[in-house]
Amino acid sequence: xxxxxxxxxKKDNFTEWYTQIVQKAELADYGPVQxxxxxxxxxxxxxxxxxxxxxxxxxxxxxxxAYFPLLIPESFLKKEAEHFKGFDPEVFWVTHSGNNKLGERxxxxxxxxxxxxxxxxxxxxxxxxxxxLLNQWCNVLRAEIKSTKPFIRGSEFLxxxxxxxxxxxxxxxxxxxxxxxxxxxxxxxxxAIAVLKGKKxxxxxxxxxxxxxxxxGMMPDGKALQxxxxxxxxxxxxxxxxxxxxxxxxxxxxxxxxxxxITTRLIGTVIMVHGDDKGLMLPPRIAxxxxxxxxxxxxxxxxxxxxxxxxxxxxxxxxxRTKVDDRTEYTPGWKFNEWEMKGVPLxxxxxxxxxxxxxxxxxxxxxxxxxxxxxxxxxxxVKSNLESIQKGMFEKSKKELENMTHQxxxxxxxxxxxxxxxxxxxGWCGEQHxxxxxxxxxxxxxxxxxxKKEKIFSKCVYCNKEAKEIVYFAKAY
Amino acid sequence: xxxxxxxxxKKDNFTEWYTQIVQKAELADYGPVQxxxxxxxxxxxxxxxxxxxxxxxxxxxxxxxAYFPLLIPESFLKKEAEHFKGFDPEVFWVTHSGNNKLGERxxxxxxxxxxxxxxxxxxxxxxxxxxxLLNQWCNVLRAEIKSTKPFIRGSEFLxxxxxxxxxxxxxxxxxxxxxxxxxxxxxxxxxAIAVLKGKKxxxxxxxxxxxxxxxxGMMPDGKALQxxxxxxxxxxxxxxxxxxxxxxxxxxxxxxxxxxxITTRLIGTVIMVHGDDKGLMLPPRIAxxxxxxxxxxxxxxxxxxxxxxxxxxxxxxxxxRTKVDDRTEYTPGWKFNEWEMKGVPLxxxxxxxxxxxxxxxxxxxxxxxxxxxxxxxxxxxVKSNLESIQKGMFEKSKKELENMTHQxxxxxxxxxxxxxxxxxxxGWCGEQHxxxxxxxxxxxxxxxxxxKKEKIFSKCVYCNKEAKEIVYFAKAY
Numbered sequence: 001x002x003x004x005x006x007x008x009x010k011k012d013n014f015t016e017w018y019t020q021i022v023q024k025a026e027l028a029d030y031g032p033v034q035x036x037x038x039x040x041x042x043x044x045x046x047x048x049x050x051x052x053x054x055x056x057x058x059x060x061x062x063x064x065x066a067y068f069p070l071l072i073p074e075s076f077l078k079k080e081a082e083h084f085k086g087f088d089p090e091v092f093w094v095t096h097s098g099n100n101k102l103g104e105r106x107x108x109x110x111x112x113x114x115x116x117x118x119x120x121x122x123x124x125x126x127x128x129x130x131x132x133l134l135n136q137w138c139n140v141l142r143a144e145i146k147s148t149k150p151f152i153r154g155s156e157f158l159x160x161x162x163x164x165x166x167x168x169x170x171x172x173x174x175x176x177x178x179x180x181x182x183x184x185x186x187x188x189x190x191x192a193i194a195v196l197k198g199k200k201x202x203x204x205x206x207x208x209x210x211x212x213x214x215x216x217g218m219m220p221d222g223k224a225l226q227x228x229x230x231x232x233x234x235x236x237x238x239x240x241x242x243x244x245x246x247x248x249x250x251x252x253x254x255x256x257x258x259x260x261x262i263t264t265r266l267i268g269t270v271i272m273v274h275g276d277d278k279g280l281m282l283p284p285r286i287a288x289x290x291x292x293x294x295x296x297x298x299x300x301x302x303x304x305x306x307x308x309x310x311x312x313x314x315x316x317x318x319x320x321r322t323k324v325d326d327r328t329e330y331t332p333g334w335k336f337n338e339w340e341m342k343g344v345p346l347x348x349x350x351x352x353x354x355x356x357x358x359x360x361x362x363x364x365x366x367x368x369x370x371x372x373x374x375x376x377x378x379x380x381x382v383k384s385n386l387e388s389i390q391k392g393m394f395e396k397s398k399k400e401l402e403n404m405t406h407q408x409x410x411x412x413x414x415x416x417x418x419x420x421x422x423x424x425x426x427g428w429c430g431e432q433h434x435x436x437x438x439x440x441x442x443x444x445x446x447x448x449x450x451x452k453k454e455k456i457f458s459k460c461v462y463c464n465k466e467a468k469e470i471v472y473f474a475k476a477y
Numbered sequence: 478x479x480x481x482x483x484x485x486x487k488k489d490n491f492t493e494w495y496t497q498i499v500q501k502a503e504l505a506d507y508g509p510v511q512x513x514x515x516x517x518x519x520x521x522x523x524x525x526x527x528x529x530x531x532x533x534x535x536x537x538x539x540x541x542x543a544y545f546p547l548l549i550p551e552s553f554l555k556k557e558a559e560h561f562k563g564f565d566p567e568v569f570w571v572t573h574s575g576n577n578k579l580g581e582r583x584x585x586x587x588x589x590x591x592x593x594x595x596x597x598x599x600x601x602x603x604x605x606x607x608x609x610l611l612n613q614w615c616n617v618l619r620a621e622i623k624s625t626k627p628f629i630r631g632s633e634f635l636x637x638x639x640x641x642x643x644x645x646x647x648x649x650x651x652x653x654x655x656x657x658x659x660x661x662x663x664x665x666x667x668x669a670i671a672v673l674k675g676k677k678x679x680x681x682x683x684x685x686x687x688x689x690x691x692x693x694g695m696m697p698d699g700k701a702l703q704x705x706x707x708x709x710x711x712x713x714x715x716x717x718x719x720x721x722x723x724x725x726x727x728x729x730x731x732x733x734x735x736x737x738x739i740t741t742r743l744i745g746t747v748i749m750v751h752g753d754d755k756g757l758m759l760p761p762r763i764a765x766x767x768x769x770x771x772x773x774x775x776x777x778x779x780x781x782x783x784x785x786x787x788x789x790x791x792x793x794x795x796x797x798r799t800k801v802d803d804r805t806e807y808t809p810g811w812k813f814n815e816w817e818m819k820g821v822p823l824x825x826x827x828x829x830x831x832x833x834x835x836x837x838x839x840x841x842x843x844x845x846x847x848x849x850x851x852x853x854x855x856x857x858x859v860k861s862n863l864e865s866i867q868k869g870m871f872e873k874s875k876k877e878l879e880n881m882t883h884q885x886x887x888x889x890x891x892x893x894x895x896x897x898x899x900x901x902x903x904g905w906c907g908e909q910h911x912x913x914x915x916x917x918x919x920x921x922x923x924x925x926x927x928x929k930k931e932k933i934f935s936k937c938v939y940c941n942k943e944a945k946e947i948v949y950f951a952k953a954y
Contacts, residue, residue, distance in 0.1 A: 029599065029600070032549075036548065044544055067635060068508075069633055070585075071633070093573040098620055108571065123506070128806055138616065
């Protein structure tokens with residue numbers, strides 16, 4: 001489309017800013033069903049990189065991919081009571097095939113524990129079959145009817161769901177935690193987003209889980225965002241689904257399951273955390289285009305020498321994801337705006353003057369800083385600039401997370417601060433009653449119970465009884 | 478599972494043989510819904526390789542991946558009448574979300590033309606936006622109620638569906654044909670399966686297409702199998718969906734669409750064509766494990782030196798997909814059977830005697846031939862053996878295709894030969910009446926109208942009028 005228009009609002013107008021960036025950077029478009037979107041190629045390319053990074057991580061640790069059916073019989077979903085209660089209100093129901101009414105209604109998977117564990121009960125017989133470490137990359141559907149937002153909350157999203165079976169609780173705990181660590185590594189070292197990690201409270205855990213762990217980021221509008229979860233499901237599923245194995249001691253036992261997932265929501269997090277008034281800003285390690293080269297000439301006689309230099313520069317940058325934007329129907333200025341909107345970390349401009357001087361112009365997306373780089377230094381400079389952008393983006397996110405985390409002792413301060421947003425670190429007695437009252441009165445929930453115990457508050461922020469845990473509260477997406 | 482059992486039937490008992498191989502090589506397992514399966518890790522790994530090969534092909538030619546919604550409003554599906562008629566009887570209908578009845582029924586995508594072209598009508602404005610070359614890897618569902626067979630025909634399968642938009646019919650034809658060529662390359666040079674390629678007749682083409690092209694293989698039981706299709710959809714969708722663009726001549730025009738797909742059915746084809754009485758046989762280029770190394774020792778004191786040699790051999794073979802089977806709970810003989818069942822192209826055995834002689838034992842899955850290979854030649858020998866297996870498998874398939882293709886002039890011969898199976902190459906007047914009668918009387922359909930015109934038959938095999946086309950008939954899956 002020739003017409004081009006930057007963002008018409010700044011980032012502090014956060015909701016509208018997000019909506020515009022999603023559309024104008026061509027990341028997603030609204031679908032015909034409430035809360036459904038098309039993930040457009042540029043955003044999908046980010047997802048492909050995230051997939052590749054995480055897929056390599058889990059394959060290295062012995063996990064394999066598989067694929068399980070989309071449609072789950074109602075009776076399966078009902079086998080684990082908590083699980084059914086959690087998902088029943090938000091599933092899509094298939095009732096007919098062609099013109100025939102089905103004998104039993106089918107759920108379009110909102111998550112696959114029940115259908116997968118039905119297979120596991122057939123596949124697992126002996127200790128030799130354990131651990132079983134499978135994962136699938138697929139779509140899941142949840143009929144979200146309120147506050148849908150592209151990537152963040154919708155009726156369909158893409159994810160990976162790992163489902164494992166182990167001989168002991170200890171093995172399952174170890175799996176749950178090692179996956180969580182891989183997630184945090186992905187968030188910090190690839191998405192350049194600083195996160196908190198820890199456990200969920202009983203009230204906030206996954207329906208059917210024994211323990212839920214999570215990692216969460218803080219968005220610029222002061223709301224926390226759950227970026228992924230890793231659960232120890234205990235024997236809550238292996239008992240109803242009868243996933244039993246004959247152990248080395250000749251005794252029949254139920255397995256311990258874990259499940260864990262990250263979704264296309266991560267794309268939304270990246271937009272929110274890193275974008276600015278000019279548009280998207282992508283961390284180099286997950287940017288589909290790390291360097292865009294824009295030839296700059298205004299007369300045809302200049303074209304040949306400029307394009308020759310563009311091509312040799314591209315060749316030198318072959319270890320990076322480099323794109324040459326040689327479209328003739330757009331001006332250089334138009335292209336600069338487009339690639340800034342799309343958050344490409346580095347832009348290289350090459351014009352006739354640069355050809356003469358054996359240099360290129362390097363422009364950083366983060367600082368907008370422009371430098372002239374000698375031809376022989378291009379590869380080296382691109383490399384160090386990409387690294388410094390990646391590092392700088394994470395440092396910035398880390399600082400923001402720190403700035404938006406408040407230690408609070410008194411409930412009156414709690415109420416005041418939570419209105420402005422951010423994490424509140426405080427003491428909690430461990431009683432669900434206090435947690436519920438705080439949620440009711442402020443809208444904030446316990447996002448994280450850190451693994452590391454600290455003794456900074458001795459009393460529960462709500463009831464003033466002894467604090468059993470130090471926790472992070474926040475309002476959340 | 479410790480209990481191990483080879484196939485109890487030979488390949489000539491084809492249906493039962495296929496069922497056994499799918500289960501015993503752990504390729505798939507039956508799901509709870511009629512025609513649904515779980516694709517188990519080993520088969521899914523084959524699919525991942527196919528995905529990688531084809532994904533690279535289409536990205537090289539400028540295609541990008543995206544993702545579109547699973548659920549399609551009924552009104553969208555109805556916009557193209559032929560398309561609706563073709564798919565309506567076999568779709569799953571979503572009628573409720575949670576406890577709420579939906580205002581409009583939703584189709585679980587059986588294919589995505591209608592939902593994708595709704596987006597294209599928003600994204601395409603000018604000739605600058607063309608061609609639009611998108612693809613998605615996803616699941617699709619079709620309520621198949623009869624003759625379901627894992628991988629070959631089921632209620633859900635995985636596929637890629639390419640959807641492109643072009644300015645002219647010529648551009649769309651070119652796209653359709655170049656994709657078909659990529660498919661044939663995939664079939665012949667990766668899956669090692671010889672195929673026929675060509676057009677479909679009006680009766681057999683995709684509901685809503687202008688032209689359907691296809692590539693088909695011949696299965697050992699004499700039935701043809703459609704392995705993928707590439708369509709020029711003409712303006713059949715761009716008109717109802719109003720996908721218009723302003724051309725360089727300032728005139729508003731409807732785009733020309735193509736769509737094309739290959740599915741997890743390809744895995745079924747590989748099983749059928751290459752398997753033998755011992756189990757699966759995988760062409761090296763798509764084998765998740767190309768070489769399995771099995772240490773062979775019976776006493777603990779031999780273990781150390783054997784395992785050392787196993788490790789150095791594995792390191793030397795790092796350019797291949799190599800697995801060391803060092804499980805101690807199984808005997809070498811048990812492992813040999815397992816990897817033969819799973820169709821690994823090459824097995825390397827290393828025992829104490831081999832360590833002494835600086836050699837390894839190399840066993841080919843295709844010929845079962847055993848050779849002793851000097852340590853220094855291992856990499857070279859593995860490479861040349863994998864290449865020769867790949868080539869040999871394709872040659873064999875090509876010969877089988879030739880042997881099962883019959884040139885037939887008379888209808889009485891036609892009826893006799895078609896009972897035995899295979900392709901029948903014959904003359905056809907081009908009238909739908911003859912095509913329908915032949916289908917009615919013999920069960921055979923026109924599988925392929927070759928692109929290359931030959932003048933080998935002057936008369937229609939059914940009506941004896943002038944032949945307009947030379948075509949291939951067969952019974953088919």
